[in-house]
Every structure is written in C-alpha cells, then in structure tokens.
Amino acid sequence: MKTLVIGPGGREHALAAALRRDPSVTEVHAAPGNPGMEAVATLHDVDPMSGSDVAALATKLGVDLVVVGPEAPLVAGVADAVREAGIACFGPTRAAAALEGSKAFAKEVMAAAGVPTAEARVCTTPDEVAAALEAFGPPYVVKDDGLAAGKGVVVTEDRQVALDHAAGCKRVVVEAFLDGPEVSLFALCSWNEADGACVYPLQPAQDFKRIHDGDAGPNTGGMGAYTPLPWAPEGLVDEVTRTVLQPTVDEMARRGTPFTGLLYAGLALTHRGVRVVEFNARFGDPETQPLMALLDSPLGELLHAAATGHLADVPAPRWKPGAAVAVVLASAGYPESSSKGDVIVGTETLDREDGVQVIHAGTARDAEGHLVTAGGRVLAVTAVGSSVADARARAYEGVASISFPGAQHRTDIAAHI
Incomplete structure (x- = not known):
C-alpha cells in the first residue's frame, strides 16, 4: 500500500511514523510535511488547502490511500476532490466535516441524535450574546462558531472578557459551563450502504489545552497529552460509543452526509454524567502522538478499511501495554504571538533513544540547514513506559535535553495521575 499524508504538523508526523511501521505500507509520502518527517516519509511541496493539487499529487504518485490530517483542508473539501479522482481517502467530506467547521451545526446534529451536551444558544448580535451570558451565568463559555485552530474558546468568570471574545467573531455559541475532568475519545468511522455506519473507538486520552501549569493562561492547540487514563470510569468507552459516537454517525448518514474518517469527541465527565464539549472531524493534536505510540494494530490497514467502507471487516484496534505521554515545547510568545527562526538543539540525541520520539510540528530548516522554529507549537517529546508515571x-x-530561545512548556502534564 502506498500512502500520502496531508498536513505540516505534529499529528501528521505521528501518523506518518505509524504508517511506516505497518508492514503492508510500502511507501509513505507527506505533503507538505516538516523536517522531522523526512525520516519516515518522502516530502512533497503542495498546498494542503487545494483539493485539485492534492488529488493531482496523489494521482501522480499512484497512492492507494490519502490521509488528510488538519481540519481546514477537510472543511474546504479536499477529501471530496481526492475521492472524485478515484483514490481512497481517510477524512470526511466537506459536508460531514461541518461537525467541526460549525459548532452550531454540531449542536443541531447532537440534538437530533439525542447526544448529551451542554445547553447552548447561537448568537450573532451583542444583545443576543449578553442575554445568553445572563441566562447561563458564570463561568462563561463562548465559542467561535467556525475554525479557530483550537483557540476559539473562552471560559472565564469575567463577563467583559466573554463579551470581547464574542465581538471578535461573526457568530458564536454561548454554552452552559460543564464541570468535571475532560477526556478525548477518538473513533475510526466508516459507512457503506449495505451495513450502515461502523465505529471503532480508540482508547481514551487527555490533553492539556492552556499554556501554563495548573491550566492557567489562554487556550492553545494543546500543550501535552497522555494515554491511557487509569482514573477513567469503567465502561466509559462503551458508554460513549453507545450514547455519543454511534448515534452521531447514524444521524449524519440519515442526513445523507455519512461520516468517514476520525470522529473526535471532547467529553466532560460531569456530576450529571458524560457530556460532549465539542466534536472534531480529524485526529486531535497532541493526543495523536501518545495514541500512535501505543497502537499495536497496523494503522494503514485500519485507515484504508475505513476509507473504503469496510472497517467492520478488519479487527478493532489493539493496544500495547503501558502508557505514553507527550509534552509540547512551544515557541516564544505563543499563543498570543509566535517566534520563528530560533535554532533548535538536542533533538538528534533523542532520535537515538529507545521508546522516546521527537514529533515535529512547527519546525523548518534555515539557509544553513539548521533546524529552526517555524512558530507555534514546535515539538512534542513522546515517551512510552510501563505506567503513566514512567512514561x-x-x-x-x-x-x-532540547533547547531553543524562548522555549516554553508545561511541567505538569500527566502529573496528578
């Protein structure tokens, strides 16, 4: 099997590395990729937002499977263009990716499917926002309706902060606050006309969204993650599959927009039970890094089966024993700004460490060939161990062992397990 991974970041590096480990995968290509992916994939320069360019590259390479990593190309319809070219694609259509592209649409689908989630109002004017904040009270939860690279949500006790965030968005969803710990549960999904929707959940993970220790500071795309969750309630995966994942993909099929790809359910384990915080339509970053480190099944086989509607014909995902933890190093100024061009040292040593993997996200090469920061979240050090504490x-x-000017990371990833 020849595969092509679309995207430039850490999620795509982790997926490409896992595909490389699959004995059935003969070639791994990535576009545009990043310097860290050079060790596991052949890189190609392509605009990941251009469906025609991605489809042309996939056709030229003769690949059997395209995996679209980021949300923006999915919402833009890149997966549709690849399928129209006759190539299997892991990733939802433009219509199905609206589950992530519009939080208002996701709420509509959840209501129709009976999926438990927070009470919410869709607002387009300052008066509507003010009324919703008044109705739900603090902590105030305001979400940009569209894509915002993981930084479109504000949770605050300060009403003015909530109003200001809403003012910077065209349309927002104002929600009731959900208490309790958050869990990420991914599911591989496929559909065919004869059998309907098939859902294979992965094992739960938890990510850390805010920039500073103790969940302080603004939201980021995620500063670290770990799996499994020793504290998760028994039967959680079965419950979420039954009450959230399967009803959602069944509802999408009923609407004529079957979901093929990765459905990401962000969950809150509240005092009243499991509630959906958000849906994403792709692998989450950085949860993908520890999950792929522990996956014991051939990833290419799973993704190709899902992309072609035959997921039920292959075994459900298997997992290695132990645990995996990923810690993100971000550039100076992130998330408000982002420093680029800072020289990174120390990754070469870790590349030789057994059980430790440096996943590149925001990296580049300068004119002299030095590894430098490209802004945002730069690297994720992912380690496996016998337990969460060991990993x-x-x-x-x-x-x-890694350093670059202004590097910042949290010191409390998976600390309180």
Whole structure:
C-alpha cells in the first residue's frame, strides 16, 4: 500500500511514523510535511488547502490511500476532490466535516441524535450574546462558531472578557459551563450502504489545552497529552460509543452526509454524567502522538478499511501495554504571538533513544540547514513506559535535553495521575 499524508504538523508526523511501521505500507509520502518527517516519509511541496493539487499529487504518485490530517483542508473539501479522482481517502467530506467547521451545526446534529451536551444558544448580535451570558451565568463559555485552530474558546468568570471574545467573531455559541475532568475519545468511522455506519473507538486520552501549569493562561492547540487514563470510569468507552459516537454517525448518514474518517469527541465527565464539549472531524493534536505510540494494530490497514467502507471487516484496534505521554515545547510568545527562526538543539540525541520520539510540528530548516522554529507549537517529546508515571519521567528527561530561545512548556502534564 502506498500512502500520502496531508498536513505540516505534529499529528501528521505521528501518523506518518505509524504508517511506516505497518508492514503492508510500502511507501509513505507527506505533503507538505516538516523536517522531522523526512525520516519516515518522502516530502512533497503542495498546498494542503487545494483539493485539485492534492488529488493531482496523489494521482501522480499512484497512492492507494490519502490521509488528510488538519481540519481546514477537510472543511474546504479536499477529501471530496481526492475521492472524485478515484483514490481512497481517510477524512470526511466537506459536508460531514461541518461537525467541526460549525459548532452550531454540531449542536443541531447532537440534538437530533439525542447526544448529551451542554445547553447552548447561537448568537450573532451583542444583545443576543449578553442575554445568553445572563441566562447561563458564570463561568462563561463562548465559542467561535467556525475554525479557530483550537483557540476559539473562552471560559472565564469575567463577563467583559466573554463579551470581547464574542465581538471578535461573526457568530458564536454561548454554552452552559460543564464541570468535571475532560477526556478525548477518538473513533475510526466508516459507512457503506449495505451495513450502515461502523465505529471503532480508540482508547481514551487527555490533553492539556492552556499554556501554563495548573491550566492557567489562554487556550492553545494543546500543550501535552497522555494515554491511557487509569482514573477513567469503567465502561466509559462503551458508554460513549453507545450514547455519543454511534448515534452521531447514524444521524449524519440519515442526513445523507455519512461520516468517514476520525470522529473526535471532547467529553466532560460531569456530576450529571458524560457530556460532549465539542466534536472534531480529524485526529486531535497532541493526543495523536501518545495514541500512535501505543497502537499495536497496523494503522494503514485500519485507515484504508475505513476509507473504503469496510472497517467492520478488519479487527478493532489493539493496544500495547503501558502508557505514553507527550509534552509540547512551544515557541516564544505563543499563543498570543509566535517566534520563528530560533535554532533548535538536542533533538538528534533523542532520535537515538529507545521508546522516546521527537514529533515535529512547527519546525523548518534555515539557509544553513539548521533546524529552526517555524512558530507555534514546535515539538512534542513522546515517551512510552510501563505506567503513566514512567512514561512521564522519560518524556520530561527528553524535554530537558532540547533547547531553543524562548522555549516554553508545561511541567505538569500527566502529573496528578
């Protein structure tokens, strides 16, 4: 099987590395990729937002499977263009990707499917926002309706902060606050006319969204993650599959927009039970890094089966024992701004460490060939171990060996397990 991974970041690096480990995968290509992916994939220069360009590249390479990583190309319809070219694609259509592209649409689907989630109002004017904030009270939860690279949500006790965030968006969803710990549960999804929708959940993970220790500071795309969750309630995966994942993909099929790809359910384990915080239509970043480190099944086989509507014909995902932890190093100024061109040192040593992987996200090469920051979240040091504590210790040992000017990371990823 020849595969092509679309995207430039950490999620795509982790997926490409996992595809490389699949014995059935003979070639791994990535576009545009990043310097870290050069070790596991052949890189190609392509605009990931151009469906025609991606389809042309896939056709030229003769690949059997295209995996679209980021949300923006999915919402733009890149997967549709690849399928129209006659190539299997793991990733939802433009219509199905609206589950992530519009939070208002996701709420509509959840209501129709009976999926438990927070009470919410869709607002387009300052008066509507003010009324919704008044109705729900603090903590105030205001979400940009569209894509915002993981930074479109504000949760605050300050009403003015909530109003200001809403003022910067065309349309927002104002929600009731959900208490309790958050969990990420991914599911591989496929559909065919004869059998309907098939859902294979992965094992739960947890990410850390805010920039500073103790969940302080603004939201980011995610500063670290770990899996499995020793504290998760017994039967959580079965419950979420039954009450959230399967009803959602069944409802999407009923609407004539079957969901093929990765459905990401962000969940809150509230005092009243499981509630959906958000849906994403692709692998989450950085949860993908520890999940792929522990996946014991051939990833290419799973993704190709899902893309072609035959997921039920292959075994459900299997997992290695132990745990995995990923710690993100971000550039100076992130998330408000982002420093670029800072020289990175120390990754070469870790590349030789067994059980430790440096996943590149925001990296580039300068004119002299040095590895430098390209802004945002730069690297994720991902380590596996016999337990969460063991994996965490190994991940932070790795973090300590990497440096670049202004590097910032959280010190409390998976600390309280």
